[in-house]
Amino acid sequence: MENSRIVINGTSLTCAQVTRAAQGDVTIEVAAEGVKRAAAAWRVARDVAAEQPVYGRTTGVGANRVVDVEWEDSDAHGLRLLRSHAAGAGPLIAPEIARAMLTVRLNQIAAGGSGVDPDVLAALADALNLGLLPPVPVYGAIGTGDLTALASTALCLLGERSWLAGTDGGPERGPGFTLRSADALAFISSNAATLGESALAVTDLRTLVAASTVVAALSLFAVRGSEEPYAPAVHEACPHPGQREVATAMRTLLAFEHASPMRIQDPYGYRAFPQVHGPALEAAQYAEAVVTREINAAAENPLVDVAGRTVWHNGNFHTAYVGLALDAARAALFQTMALSSARLGTLAEPSFTGLYPFQGATEASSGIMILEYVAHSALADVRRLATPAALGSAVLSRGVEEHAGFSTQSARATTETVAAYRIGLGCELVAATRALRMQGRAPAGGPLKAAYDLATAVMDPRVEDRPLDADIALAADLLPRLAHECAP
Incomplete structure (x- = not known):
């Protein structure tokens, strides 16, 4: 086949x-x-x-x-x-x-x-x-x-x-x-090993960035948030491409929902989502373009020039473009993951969900309390890994190789960042799905309903206090499907 x-x-x-x-x-x-x-x-x-x-x-x-x-x-x-x-x-x-x-x-x-x-x-x-x-x-x-x-x-x-x-x-x-x-x-x-890992990382990164929009829309629906921040006029006034793309995706996801918002304006996790997630989307797109260009390049030293029947000694072995693109992507990803953790906080608040604190089965239950700890633990790693690898330097081989971009370390840090981000976003998905179930509400149609149906088909419906580790793992594993099947 x-x-x-x-x-x-x-x-x-x-x-x-x-x-x-x-x-x-x-x-x-x-x-x-x-x-x-x-x-x-x-x-x-x-x-x-x-x-x-x-x-x-x-x-x-x-x-x-x-x-x-x-x-x-x-x-x-x-x-x-x-x-x-x-x-x-x-x-x-x-x-x-x-x-x-x-x-x-x-x-x-x-x-x-x-x-x-x-x-x-x-x-x-x-x-x-x-x-x-x-x-x-x-x-x-x-x-x-x-x-x-x-x-x-x-x-x-x-x-x-x-x-x-x-x-x-x-x-x-x-x-x-x-x-x-x-x-x-x-x-x-x-640089085949560095580029290979970079290709894997940016593929996963693009997937998670797409899934993030779906999860954010589920959270917004669960807290009865306002759709005003995604209005076309808002993003025509400040027309960054990524920001506009995120806002358009949110409008598509929420197109079947017509309930009045509970607040005149929401916290930043919802209100500033296009402005923060847009840079992550653009950074991921740019990183993929850079890595794709590199893996199809004859970036050899010396380069054999068949047409000119000669060789050229050169610096194409230096992967500064790759390292810097990945460094930027990790920084942008930290910003948008911080908003995910902030939205998770609203999903634990009765004033946002209409439920007991932490979505507990009773007023004294712990419910999803521990999800915030897990998400912030993952976020702390993403923050640590966001330090640009390109800030390093090296002088090697008796001084004739006097610079390095450390793209290898940037690729490795991006792999680890993607893994941590997946966990944090999984925590938000668990909380949003559980809130909607406890509210007895579901999206009316379209891709948001499809996402909710996928989540409820695999997520444990029990709300009594119990270990949530399996829920987080299931939600994290579901993210690629949300990206490929539900993201606009």
Whole structure:
């Protein structure tokens, strides 16, 4: 079936496709044009290196760039490079991130520009289709190349290290590939692991941002809030694109509801929702655009220029765009998550819900009291993780590599932020659904009713004091469905 396979061609990979490949439920194929593009670059790289110095092929790397590799040592040079660079540390990256890395590197090589032997494309595709993973430790990159991760991958291809496979992550021999010594630096000079994790993070981020609007609309309906803040005239007066998009979505979600509001104006969690959630929406969109551009780029150093039959030593290995985009997305996400926590507070208040405090079964019951603690615990982590990774600096390799953007750390922080945000938003969904059930009210129709029906179909209807951990987990797991099936 078409939707059970992903064809890698080097030019059109999406973050959503990287996510599907990372989940392991698709077959990976390599398009003929990708193989052709990679083969052309490989031939040019070979020819140019025979005529002039080429970084990493005929020279050392880093501060050793001024050292020429003697021809009689050329066969051993690349292997030494891989062995010396396969030195990450710490726990292994998650399996889905490792699969995302393989998918991105496969696409990058198919873009043409690396000069790596095109036969490696089939080997990487085989590893993905067989469910094999390279053992890649977490620590080893700072946004200027995932050298340790890809060196470890190269040693797996060469048979010097075992792939990991199966649910137990045990060692397994996989497809072998004789990576030529001259191709060693070209294979590992990539940010594929950082970009793979970034693609996963922005896909989840876009989903949660969409789900947030649905959950906020349920909360507004539960507290009988005013729809005035979403009126077209309001957002024509201050026409930020994200703000207008959020307001339009809220109007669509609330289109079937015509009850009079309980207050002349609501707290910021409702009244300023478009102005705060709009930046998160735009930041997520921009981050996805940046990552998509990067995973389809021949961002190689040196870059093999097939048309010009030369190579260019350059700085495209630096992923400043990615790191800064993710940093901005996390900051915007903290702002909108703070509003979610504020709305959760209103859902515990009798003056907003007409129920007992904390939606308790009795006046003395604790009800949903603990949800606020959980949500603010998650919010505290999002606030901690919102610190820009780009504020770091590094001077490496005897001073010749004197800058780093730390996009790797930004990607990791975004992964953790998404997980925490999912919990906080799940808490709000639990509270909004429970309030409506206890009020005996339901949305009249449209996507908001569909969202309510999805929630009530899986959420426990009991209101007596009981553990709510399962409710939070169910609500968090439901968020992708709300985004895909109910968000306007």
